[in-house]
Amino acid sequence: MIRTGITGLDEMLGSGIPRGTRAVFSLEPGVEGRLFMYRTIATVLTDKKKILIIAPHSSGKAFCSEFPGLLELVDPVRAGDVVILDSRARDSINFQEKKLQSRKKAWKTLIQETIDTHAIDVVFVYFDLLYEDLGLDGALGVLPSTHQKKKITTVVEHLNLEGDSLIARFASGKHFDLIISVHSAFTLVPFFNFFTLEYVSWSEMPRRSIPYSTGNRSVSLYIPKIIIMGPASSGKSTFVSNASERGISVDRGDPDGSRTTVAMDLGWLHFRGFDITIFGTPGQPRFDPILPQLVKNAMGIILIIDATRPDSLIRARELLTLPHAAKLPLIVAVNKSDLPHQMDEVMIRESLRLRDDVPVFFISSLKRSDVHFVIETMVDRITRHPY
Amino acid sequence: MYTYVTGISLIDQVKEGIPPGSNILILAPSMSSGELLGYALAKPRTGEYALILTTVKRAVDLLDYFSHEQFDRKHTGIIDSVTKLSTPDIVDNTQVTFVSSPSDLTGIGIKFSSMVESIFNGEFADADDALFPPPVRFYIDSLTTLLMYRKLEVLYQFLHVITAKLKKMEAVGIYILNNESFDEKTLSLMKQLMNVVIEVKTEQHGEFLRIRGVIGISQEWMPFRIQQGNLELMA
Numbered sequence: 001m002i003r004t005g006i007t008g009l010d011e012m013l014g015s016g017i018p019r020g021t022r023a024v025f026s027l028e029p030g031v032e033g034r035l036f037m038y039r040t041i042a043t044v045l046t047d048k049k050k051i052l053i054i055a056p057h058s059s060g061k062a063f064c065s066e067f068p069g070l071l072e073l074v075d076p077v078r079a080g081d082v083v084i085l086d087s088r089a090r091d092s093i094n095f096q097e098k099k100l101q102s103r104k105k106a107w108k109t110l111i112q113e114t115i116d117t118h119a120i121d122v123v124f125v126y127f128d129l130l131y132e133d134l135g136l137d138g139a140l141g142v143l144p145s146t147h148q149k150k151k152i153t154t155v156v157e158h159l160n161l162e163g164d165s166l167i168a169r170f171a172s173g174k175h176f177d178l179i180i181s182v183h184s185a186f187t188l189v190p191f192f193n194f195f196t197l198e199y200v201s202w203s204e205m206p207r208r209s210i211p212y213s214t215g216n217r218s219v220s221l222y223i224p225k226i227i228i229m230g231p232a233s234s235g236k237s238t239f240v241s242n243a244s245e246r247g248i249s250v251d252r253g254d255p256d257g258s259r260t261t262v263a264m265d266l267g268w269l270h271f272r273g274f275d276i277t278i279f280g281t282p283g284q285p286r287f288d289p290i291l292p293q294l295v296k297n298a299m300g301i302i303l304i305i306d307a308t309r310p311d312s313l314i315r316a317r318e319l320l321t322l323p324h325a326a327k328l329p330l331i332v333a334v335n336k337s338d339l340p341h342q343m344d345e346v347m348i349r350e351s352l353r354l355r356d357d358v359p360v361f362f363i364s365s366l367k368r369s370d371v372h373f374v375i376e377t378m379v380d381r382i383t384r385h386p387y
Numbered sequence: 388m389y390t391y392v393t394g395i396s397l398i399d400q401v402k403e404g405i406p407p408g409s410n411i412l413i414l415a416p417s418m419s420s421g422e423l424l425g426y427a428l429a430k431p432r433t434g435e436y437a438l439i440l441t442t443v444k445r446a447v448d449l450l451d452y453f454s455h456e457q458f459d460r461k462h463t464g465i466i467d468s469v470t471k472l473s474t475p476d477i478v479d480n481t482q483v484t485f486v487s488s489p490s491d492l493t494g495i496g497i498k499f500s501s502m503v504e505s506i507f508n509g510e511f512a513d514a515d516d517a518l519f520p521p522p523v524r525f526y527i528d529s530l531t532t533l534l535m536y537r538k539l540e541v542l543y544q545f546l547h548v549i550t551a552k553l554k555k556m557e558a559v560g561i562y563i564l565n566n567e568s569f570d571e572k573t574l575s576l577m578k579q580l581m582n583v584v585i586e587v588k589t590e591q592h593g594e595f596l597r598i599r600g601v602i603g604i605s606q607e608w609m610p611f612r613i614q615q616g617n618l619e620l621m622a
Contacts, residue, residue: 027493029493029496030497030499030548030552031500032497032501034497057488057490057491057493057494058471058487059475059487061475061476062471062472062487062488064475065475065476065477087488087490128493132538157493159496159545161541161545161548162544
């Protein structure tokens with residue numbers, strides 16, 4: 001396996017990219033997606049593997065200078081752990097070989113000889129100019145074969161100016177074992193980036209999209225909104241508070257001394273490589289008009305119900321009829337199950353008319369381990385959900 | 388709706404400028420003032436920003452030029468695809484970023500997006516008179532170089548994406564192309580992405596420009612000169 005160094009992504013892939021396979025990061029123009037390749041290079045080097053970088057768009061020195069703060073490439077280059085075929089290799093081939101076939105042959109020979117001479121484990125390819133010079137099939141043809149005696153892993157980055165049709169071509173032709181497309185949602189400005197796992201040959205995995213942010217030369221996956229909803233006093237605020245590393249709650253004291261959420265609870269946590277924001281909604285029916293806005297753009301819903309209050313199931317059912325809710329991953333967390341109660345799973349499923357694939361967990365929001373188990377399951381469902 | 392003053396009196400007097408989302412192509416022969424005309428059009432007015440992609444001059448030389456020509460440097464960002472070829476270790480700052488070469492369209496796209504983001508987030512320069520969306524003039528100097536590094540079809544696809552983004556941002560794009568170096572097919576494909584074409588020619592007694600694509604203004608050749616970074620029509 002080689003790791004991408006992006007924790008959440010490596011987890012989703014089953015700890016990384018298997019040896020001897022081909023992966024591609026397909027970048028939409030303008031999106032900060034280069035860090036996927038940079039991080040993978042840095043991680044592979046840290047794991048003491050020998051690498052070849054094919055970067056025809058850049059001089060070797062300029063390429064190395066892209067890494068400050070992430071990795072010092074100059075020393076591994078000097079030590080022979082990193083070999084770079086840069087713009088000079090391309091210029092030389094294009095100058096000496098005038099015919100397409102002979103250019104392809106020259107690239108193939110050069111790459112294979114470099115792999116053999118330097119005992120290369122992983123090849124990183126900046127694909128655009130190879131594609132332009134050799135055509136798509138020609139450029140794919142010069143990548144290391146997956147049938148070599150020594151299993152070479154190949155990781156490709158390219159700028160996708162052709163959109164979904166090129167991704168479909170990569171997938172249908174089985175040219176890559178892993179296809180990740182990287183996008184930005186662009187309104188007036190790019191307001192968030194996300195990547196889509198388009199295809200994974202070694203695992204049965206539905207197509208899925210995950211937002212990410214970049215900073216400090218790293219890629220952090222994030223889940224911008226998980227909604228915690230449920231009838232009043234079911235324990236939503238406690239759940240948010242125990243799930244979060246930090247958070248705020250907008251509560252108001254009632255005359256009877258109890259507290260009720262009047263706007264929302266907001267919490268943040270870093271979990272299994274994901275930065276997650278959770279929103280706890282108010283449970284009182286008078287706040288229902290704001291719920292559709294809170295649920296909008298959420299990636300998952302955790303419905304909290306009180307195990308000791310079967311009468312609240314009607315209200316819980318009402319909440320599940322919100323627009324958008326039906327299309328999102330859902331988990332039902334039956335809170336206060338450490339107290340005497342009569343509710344069981346069958347009763348809950350029937351009352352709430354739940355689909356079979358919706359999990360029902362009996363928990364106590366006071367226990368962080370219970371809360372984290374629910375969050376972990378939700379992350380798992382979000383990363384597997386075909387949005 | 389915001390309109391971009393062009394500095395070309397003919398357009399500004401009749402149309403009060405050009406609308407957001409416009410793309411202006413300057414077709415100019417080598418050794419002409421076409422490139423400077425581009426900078427005159429890209430010059431940011433009060434509350435505006437300029438982003439320059441240079442494939443010809445180093446950022447340091449451009450900054451010198453801006454100082455002499457009273458360009459508002461604080462509101463001008465540069466994506467330099469020249470300097471890294473000779474000085475690989477040079478590092479980005481807020482207003483000047485570098486890509487490894489003009490062939491690196493991925494890097495150019497990323498640097499463009501990140502500068503736009505910092506302008507929209509108000510991180511680019513202090514702007515007491517900030518407008519929203521911030522008006523941005525984006526100048527590619529020049530398409531001629533980009534076409535030497537990348538194939539026509541690839542560059543067309545790339546510009547197609549950029550022009551769509553400029554439209555969403557309500558910005559304007561300015562591009563210069565040497566019309567003596569390319570065939571009719573290339574020129575015609577590039578024109579497809581543009582709203583306005585300004586042709587430049589040099590004759591013994593001066594330089595002339597002709598504007599196509601702005602309804603209601605003369606399409607005759609007019610003498611012009613660039614003075615202190617501004618365009619002056621001589622007629």
